[in-house]
Amino acid sequence: MRVLMIVPAYNERDNIVETVSKICACKNIAAGVEIDYIVINDGSTDDTQKICDSKNIKCIQLMQNLGIGGAVQTGYMYAKMNDYDIAVQFDGDGQHDISSLKPLLAPIIQGESDFVVGSRFVDGNSQFQSTRMRRVGISWLSKTIKLFTGITIKDPTSGYRACNKKCIQFFASNYPVDYPEPEAIVMLAKQKIRMKEVQVNMFEREGGQSSINMWRSVYYMFKVTIAIVCTAFQKTALYEEV
């Protein structure tokens, strides 16, 4: 099985080399599993691209800044074009712990699930749990998703997730634009896809700035809630068959 790690990066000059070297060092997840990666440089304004070129890091440079949704979708399109079996979203900022990759992939390799979310809150064993305010927000989103789709995902904002070919196909043609993580879950829920949440470890950011600051959080909560409600009532016939 060929696994593609999709690493979206925006101004990650301080973290990208380390993130990629961690991925490259990660072997022997399971027999016959081959880990590959692609960095998506989302029009960084710093020298992320130069660093990638000089270190021979495989990196798609987007011609314009598309935001996290557009960047991640590029990764899924690339995975589809190159016929990967599994795609994993893995942030370029060093927040995600590569040692959690094995439990994240296990349900997909065994064919139990189509889509696995790496969660900080399943049994609370993550080093980084986010601030109190954020946890309140995450819990609100989690409950909204539960209400409208019936699916329980405790950490819907987590960007550490893995999916199989079926979801790669779907995401390559349908992926939300900004703040996409919770919305993507709801889109998949409408597709009757087998979803699972597993405990993963996350770190606090090693450098750079988080994409969500305090002022944006209100807009974030509002927008994502509307998106969840809208998507929940959307006709699935809008999407191509997967």
Added chain:
Amino acid sequence: MSIVLRIELIILALVFVTLVFNAVNKRKLWLQYSLIWLLVSVGLLVTAFFPNILDWLAHLMKIEVTSNLVYLIAIFVLVVITFYLTKIVSKQSEQIKTLIQVCSIERYMNEYRGKERENNDEGKNL
């Protein structure tokens, strides 16, 4: 409605129609998008020729002063057109996004293939 005002309206509508046709002919405006503006001109002309329609409509809708009905209609038409425009913008954003994604991936794959070929050539030389 005074005859002067009616003539003013007619001239305004005709100037507007000319502007729209000109833009379409110079390929500066797609024909499909010109339709909504032509409709606006038709509205102006109808009002100029049959001003009583507005008085009748205002009376029917229990609006005391006809001019208020004119404002209401004008604002509503503008809101609809703006909505229509945001729809077009959204569609175009989607198209541009896909374009950037596909072009960026293609560029990467070409470079990657180029590098592989270089490596192979070097191998042969050895």
